[in-house]
Amino acid sequence: MEETSPMKPKRKDNTEEKYRIAATIAFIVVIVGIGVPMWWKTTSVHRASLPSSAIERLSDQPIKTVVHVSIYTQQPERAQLLITELQNAFKDSDFWIVKFKQLPPFAKAAETHTPAALEKLLLQEHPQSEGDFMFIEWPKLEDELLLTTERSALMRSDVTSNKIAQLLHSKILQTYRVNQILSTDERISVKSEAPQPEYDVVISVLNPKPKITNAQWNVALAAQTYIEPFLAQISDISSYTVRTQWKYRVAIEAEMKQVRDQTKLGRHYALQESALPHLLTSIAQNLSGSISDRPVINLVVYIPPCSTGPLHIYNKKNEMLTRDGVDAFISPPWGGFIIANPPESVCLAYMNDEPPQQYYVNTNDNMQVMLDQLHKLLDISNEVQVAGVKTVDIEQLAPRRWEYEAYIRRSAIRHIATASNTLQSLIKLLDQISYIVIDDKVATAIANSHSDILAAKAALLEHRLMNASALAKRAFVFSERGFFDASLLAQLYFPDEQKYAIYIPLFLPVMVPVLSSFNMLRKLLDRKRKVKQP
Secondary structure (H helix, E strand, O other), X not given: OOOOOOOXXXXXXXXXXXXXXXXHHHHHHHHHHHHHHHHHHHHOOOEXXXXXXXXXXXXXXXXXXXXXXXXXXXXXXXXXHHHHHHHHHHOOOOOEEEXXXXXXXXXXXXXXXXXXXXXXXXXXXXXXXXXXXXXXEOOOOOOOEEEOOOOEEEEOOOOOHHHHHHHHHHHHOOHHHHHHHHOOOOOOOOOOOOOOOEEEEEEEEEEOOOOOOEEEOOHHHHHHHHHHHHHHHOOOOOEEXXXXXXXXXXXXXXXXXXXXXXXXXXXXXXXXXXXXXXXHHXXXXXXXXXXXXXXXXXXXXXXXXXXHOOEEEEOOOOOEOOEOOEEEEEEOOOEEEEEOOOOHXXXXXXXXXXXXXXXXXXXXXXXXXXXXXXXXXOOOOOOOOOOOEEEOOOOOOOOOHHHHHHHHHHHHHHHHHHHHHHHHHHHHXXXXXXXXXXXXXXXXXXXXXXXXXXXXXXXXXXXXXXXXXXHHXXXXXXXXXXXXXXXXXXXXXXXXXXXHHHHHHHHHHHHHHHHHHHHHXXXXXXXXXXXXXX
């Protein structure tokens, strides 16, 4: 019987080999071509582009402000001499570009008999814009300089240019305050908070024992009559929401000492000045009427019961600090505190065990004190005293025009400086930490703030004070919005090292078959190449 050799299944082997190669290539394509890019895309941190280099150069361009100052004298030569000397005094200023202008005499000026009439004529001939100031010579003036409530000051005929420069620096331009804002020297700089866009002004009346002290007061009407009109006059920088409230049975936690006196009551109580911070701490938690994300300015009127009243504030030297019958103090930026003692007759009735007498809190006295406190809390008032300079008292609710415009100018500079520092700190932080997410919303806020800073600086140089103030305020808002955006914290606690520590153990076992497939594919291709060779 004839023996036959078995046939080799070459065609079958070739087919299996093709399938194996195709499967290997498909596996590699899926893992390397699709899986790795998808993993890279889904785990990458989105970082929108920012004007980093331009923001870092913000400090290279100093903040300078143009101010127009006019001078009127009866003798043109004197005005020209003053202007020449003042130009020399301000030529090396780091903050100001003061442009002095001489106002020529005119026929109607000689016919005026009062400074107010002369000022009115000058303003008709030479209208002023925001931030301007005018010096008007009036020979019969008692003081060297008299600051009015408008954008002007009266000056005596013998006033010197040094005195005028001193007044401009200390009162009108407030150079020392701007220096505190912009200085990098920690011994000089005062890093107070920039004005916020919105505030809550809460007026609280505290009556710890209403059954004994039957005080009546329409505090809401008083706020509408005094506080709201005043705040409406200064709403260019911030907007204010006024709320009023009565609080009962809120006692102050402070040590009070009885002092004998010559009044009909025969005594009063002393509250030491050193105890005032503890007093505010004890009542602060009871004042919040509602939850708000806006900063709060507290104005508190405390009505002491007759058992511990009248109450007066004393200093360390045991001297009473009552001024014009008012005991009050402020604690920036928290707010102000007024002690509204009951009338003597009410406390006499209490001491004689008579029924409580109803009385009304004096609205005018307390509101005038509140307005003065708001001037100081909002940093509008200027308390600097200059020898030979007198300031006209305020007779209206609105602040002095030059004082308020100095506040606007200073706030614009502070907003620009704060926004610039915020952006530079944020850019430095984002450059140092590469895994912080920078979404388009944050990038837009940063870009808008940067452009508004440049526009505000340009507006100050172009003598557009109100426009500069609006731009600076908007730049400040955008910078705060970008800096405190919650999206910046999305991956702050998931750095790259932690990401690799998690994903490498996950993907390393998957990559072993990929590398094996690469090796097998290489061997198959080498074998096929050797078969084809003769």
